[in-house]
Amino acid sequence: MGLTTSSISQNGGWKAYEFTKSIIEGKYVYxxxxxxxxxxxxxxxxxxxxxxxxxxxxxxMLVEGGYARVYVEGEFKKESYYLQLEEEAKRERRGLWSILATATPSGAISIEIVEVHYDAGGPDVDDRDMLNDEYIVIVNSGSISINLEGWRLRDEAGFTYTFSNVALDAGGTVTVHTGIGGDYDGHLHWNRKSPVWNNDHDTAYLYNAEGELVDKYSW
Structure with missing residues (x-):
């Protein structure tokens, strides 16, 4: 609880797996x-x-060693303690933070929310009947491809969507639909059975994998 790691197919995820295996394989834990x-x-x-x-x-140990990031999914008692350990790992550039600290050209990364289609089907349609017409569009206006794994979308009420292993190419867009469906060609599905975005007013927040606010879109 309270953390997330990269997938095992990625370098950081494999290192977390190897570390975990070296510490707990064949051992008792509780x-x-x-x-x-x-x-x-x-x-x-x-x-x-x-x-x-x-x-x-x-x-x-995972957070302190830079093998994992703190992942806030609601409240938990050790949140502040883990965040302190994460800040220390960032300062010391341990584990995944040594990779993320590599210099990136100015302006190379620019991820923005460009549209929130909150009124699914229009004013005469119940949003619940057309959940996949409620969506949010994100564009990569930078010059390099970005993997969105661990990035999060959140509304004012705290409902959160976490991206899996999704590469967003420079100039590309990704659309996150509220309803149920399979992911394909830049279209992802939250797989919810009820609307997220309020029609009268709301704010969409976009956080990167380190929990930093990247962009927000209000109406």
Whole structure:
């Protein structure tokens, strides 16, 4: 609970896997739930802290070593502690932060929200009947391709969509539809059964994988 890593097919994800294997393979561990966070997250995944036999917080070890990023999915008691460890890992450029710290040409990265189609089907249609006509469009107006894995979209109420392993080429767009469907050719689906974006007013927030606000779009 409280963290996320890159997929195992990526360099950072493989290093996290190797580190985890070296520490806990063949060993006893125990888990602890957090009553603040509940037992499962938005995607139905079990939420728990992992401890080694000697009581060491293994979740904290991953964050401190730069093998994982803090992932805030609702509230949890150790959030501030893990964020402190993450800041230390960033300063020391440990693990994935050594990769992310590599200099990038000015203006090379520019990801923006360019449209939010919040009134699905128009004023005479119930949004719930056309959820995939409620969508948000994001463009990469920079000069390099960006992998959006771990990036998040959020509304004012806190509903959050987390991107998986999606490459957004320079000049390309990606559209996130609210409803249910398969992902294809720059179109992703939140797979919700109810609307997200309020028709009268709302704000769409876009965060990168490090939790930094990249852009917002209000109406």
């Amino acid at each position: 888990i602890e739930f957090d009553e603040t966070a509940g037992f499962t997250g938005y995607y139905g995944r079990l939420l728990a802290y992992v401890y080694l036999e000697n009581g060491t917080d293994f979740t904290a």
